[in-house]
Amino acid sequence: MSNQAGAPSPRPEPGPTWAGCLGKNERREDRAHWTGYVGLVTGTCFAEVGHEVICVDCDADKVKLLQQGGIPIYEPGLEELVRKNVAASRLRFTTSTREGVDHSQVVFIAVPTPPLPDGSVDLSFIEGVARDIARAMTTYRIVVDKSTVPVRTGEKVAETIKRYCKAKVDFDIVSNPEFLREGFAVEDFMKPDRVVIGVQSERPVAAMKELYAPYRAPIVVTDINSAELIKHAANSFLALKISYINAVSVICEASGANIQEVANALAWTNGSAGSSSTRRSASAAVAFRRTSVPSSELPRSWAATSLCSKKSSGSTPGRWTAS
Numbered sequence: 102m103s104n105q106a107g108a109p110s111p112r113p114e115p116g117p118t119w120a121g122c123l124g125k126n127e128r129r130e131d132r133a134h135w136t137g138y139v140g141l142v143t144g145t146c147f148a149e150v151g152h153e154v155i156c157v158d159c160d161a162d163k164v165k166l167l168q169q170g171g172i173p174i175y176e177p178g179l180e181e182l183v184r185k186n187v188a189a190s191r192l193r194f195t196t197s198t199r200e201g202v203d204h205s206q207v208v209f210i211a212v213p214t215p216p217l218p219d220g221s222v223d224l225s226f227i228e229g230v231a232r233d234i235a236r237a238m239t240t241y242r243i244v245v246d247k248s249t250v251p252v253r254t255g256e257k258v259a260e261t262i263k264r265y266c267k268a269k270v271d272f273d274i275v276s277n278p279e280f281l282r283e284g285f286a287v288e289d290f291m292k293p294d295r296v297v298i299g300v301q302s303e304r305p306v307a308a309m310k311e312l313y314a315p316y317r318a319p320i321v322v323t324d325i326n327s328a329e330l331i332k333h334a335a336n337s338f339l340a341l342k343i344s345y346i347n348a349v350s351v352i353c354e355a356s357g358a359n360i361q362e363v364a365n366a367l368a369w370t371n372g373s374a375g376s377s378s379t380r381r382s383a384s385a386a387v388a389f390r391r392t393s394v395p396s397s398e399l400p401r402s403w404a405a406t407s408l409c410s411k412k413s414s415g416s417t418p419g420r421w422t423a424s
């Protein structure tokens with residue numbers, strides 16, 4: 102979203118690593134992230150491929166912990182990557198949004214978007230952080246939304262930045278939804294099936310492609326509203342697949358078929374079972390994982406699946422859940 106009509110349109114000049122082409126007389130980082138779950142994983146994985154990253158969080162305790170070498174969440178492989186990239190001076194942490202925005206060409210938003218009691222989404226964190234970024238902006242920035250938001254939130258973020266940016270500088274808004282799974286976050290980020298980039302103009306596209314180039318994943322460039330919708334469509338498609346495989350498991354149970362075999366065969370319909378892309382592709386079964394749950398805790402509708410899983414695999418009763 103190019104927002105200051107007639108203003109010059111400087112684009113960050115990508116280099117071998119972004120930091121390399123940013124530094125003039127001062128050291129400047131590539132990008133700022135918020136250091137919650139998604140922000141920390143994203144920032145760390147960008148640092149791991151050579152970008153320079155500042156992670157910003159208003160939670161001073163969290164930032165202090167990270168600055169002291171601790172880590173606020175457990176995610177396989179993350180702690181090692183944080184340590185490695187902090188030691189390599191590619192990753193650091195601050196509570197100052199101004200510092201993050203001032204030293205970054207690309208600013209990622211990864212703040213919470215919790216549901217409200219009426220079912221709508223609480224966008225107050227997004228609104229708040231958009232104001233903070235706007236107040237800190239003194240030159241062109243790409244502002245990327247990684248939070249999961251309702252369609253057309255990008256437009257609201259752009260309006261907010263325009264309203265609160267006293268310097269009246271140019272900027273672009275990008276929607277870049279995140280598909281990582283908790284428990285597999287580093288792996289998913291480092292080997293994405295695809296990267297979705299929603300833009301209003303061509304201007305930030307080269308910079309975003311440069312940023313994600315090291316991951317060698319297909320990049321889908323679309324408009325902002327479509328990118329925002331893709332995240333929700335992907336979530337509901339996953340729910341659909343879960344319902345489907347559970348329905349199939351009931352038939353397996355009734356007919357003596359083996360749900361594990363059926364699910365595995367469905368995974369082969371894309372021709373590359375076991376790969377990261379197949380795991381989350383449109384073919385059904387690999388997008389599910391079994392978790393062990395005592396059958397007494399399962400809703401009645403899950404019981405057949407549970408029994409079937411036990412029969413076919415000989416393991417603890419389980420159910421299929423979204424991965």
Ligand SMILES: NC(=O)c1ccc[n+]([C@@H]2O[C@H](COP(=O)([O-])OP(=O)(O)OC[C@H]3O[C@@H](n4cnc5c(N)ncnc54)[C@H](O)[C@@H]3O)[C@@H](O)[C@H]2O)c1
Nearest residue numbers: 135136137138139158159160211212213214230248249279
């Ligand atoms: N957790 C997941 O697996 C996952 C996966 C995909 C997408 N998402 C989406 O990503 C977004 C972030 O989720 P999360 O799980 O990382 O949330 P989180 O609560 O773990 O982290 C958000 C962080 O933002 C900080 N914050 C809030 N407002 C701030 C401000 N104005 N300035 C500085 N810091 C601020 C908070 O202190 C917190 O540490 C949500 O929209 C979520 O739906 C999450």
